[in-house]
Amino acid sequence: MLAFSAHASNSSTFFLTGFPGLEQEYPWISIPFTCIYIMVLSGNCLVLHVIRTEPSLHEPMFYFLAMLALTDLCMGLSTVHTVLGILWGLSQGVSLDACIAQTYFIHGLSLTESGVLLAMAFDRFTAICNPLRYTSILTNAKIIKTGLGILGRSFMFIIAPIIRLKFFHYCHSHVLSHSFCLHQDLLRLACSDTSFNSFYALALVICTLLFDSMLILTSYILILHTVMSIASWEERLKSLQTCVSHICAVLVFYIPIIGLTMVHRFGKHLSPVVHVLMGNIYIIFPPLMNPVIYSVKTQQIRSRIQRWFSMKRE
Template sequence: MLMLPAHNLNASTFLLTGFPGLEPFYSWIAIAFSFIYAIVLLGNCMILHVIRTEISLHEPMFYFLAMLAFTDLCMGLSTIHTVLGVFWGFSNDISLDACIAQAYFIHGLSFTESGVLLAMSFDRFIAICNPLRYTTILTNTKVFQAGLIILLRSALSSLPVIIRLKFFHYCHHHILSHSFCLHQDLLRLACSDIHFNSFFGLVLVICTLLLDSLLILLSYILILHTVLAIASQEERLKSFQTCISHICAVLVFYIPIIGLTMVHRFGKHLSPLVHVLMGNIYILFPPLMNPIIYSIKTKQIRIRIQGIFPLKRD
């Protein structure tokens, strides 16, 4: 339990935190989180299955959507064992090596999702602003290359700071702020020189998440300029509708990140419950909402899912 003294922990073991003060309700919280993870896994697997089996969806827009669903699926799988372990009472401790590995996957997958959302905005930009050249610009080879670049960027960019976590001396209490491991959470417990990690981590966020978001914003400014130049009201509305799902996915991803960053930077006076809640929203909200958004807002996906789960009508 959370009341376990720090000195009972091994020097390379950390204690994971649930929701402070809500321990009597953990059985109900565990049920809620199990339900959320079930939707995350089922929803993203269903999106992947539909895109894989429906030949008409084998085009760049849906390839990028498959990358997004796979990233969200991996995010859920990377945290499910520790989150549910804490709330179901199976285990609330984690070794340093496992914690570092989890932090690497969480941050790497966040960079991957940001990169995929940027690629999807480029796809919408080409489709609306240069539709006649869409098939020649976004070939299968280009999509594969874009996916490979996104994966390499995500896999390599965070390695310098993550590897250094292994060699830090952790002399403070070994209690983490969440039911999973984050880079900044481990830094808070380290007694070594963390200046490189702090500086490089900030530069990394600027060069990935911030730059990606600015490029997405730029793409939509150009899209808006092109759409407003279309004479037909019906055509303008149709063009906007093709972007709604992606815009929702962008907001679902970046708003929790901004919220968590603000809480970590400026919310030290806030209740620990707020920190834990924001951390869980950051981890689970995008993987939970993206399949729902694309199942509702994307006609091709919605029709195929309705074919899998036909509704009986009287």
């Protein structure tokens, strides 16, 4: 790895870090990572297939779930080639243009997932707090507009700082600290003035991830207030059970982000392996767990998958 730093500063090739110090173990490490990516791709494809082929699931809640599964599927596809490429010994190098493209998709998809989770929170809020108007509020046209709005917010807002990465002068080692390209990693290697990108990234996180999380929290405060006003304990429990899958998905998304942020801010003394591991958890964990959560916790999807597999066995 130290040999990478000898490359000239005007090189257009960057080098991705796998697991420092564990290079000899890559054949073994690649086995669980390969299995995880297979589960990510197959799990989210299965959820999308079930929602598409089951007419009873053509409802707002499951349309948003399909958006979530598609986002997770794209996240897996955008990172699998570099992560497994390192572990399989194929290549650790990536061109600047390819690195910038991967950065764009990773961060755009992260913002998309946050937006979809917010839309799903609004779906649960409407279903519990305003059930009589549920179908009139969440029409197919509004769901499509919501999806397009989430995509526009996610991928339009990050264009400015991503484009600037192309024109920075990179005079440091060209060694990135993860198995994929991230905005903050490229900034660390740039010798140009990166103040705009740093400020913009902080403002974007506040205006999207933090804002979304606050709205999700607010929606559940209002949901809890409505549920507690229901006289029957059974009805309270039934209402809350419809939110369990979404709450788990929110935790699965935000906890790795918080963990990665804490490691970057306060874990400089930690082993590089910890940083790389947290980065992989941030990227892989939500796409891996969301299909499991919704397959286990959502009765309609669980029963449809069980019927589908039982028909395959016959």
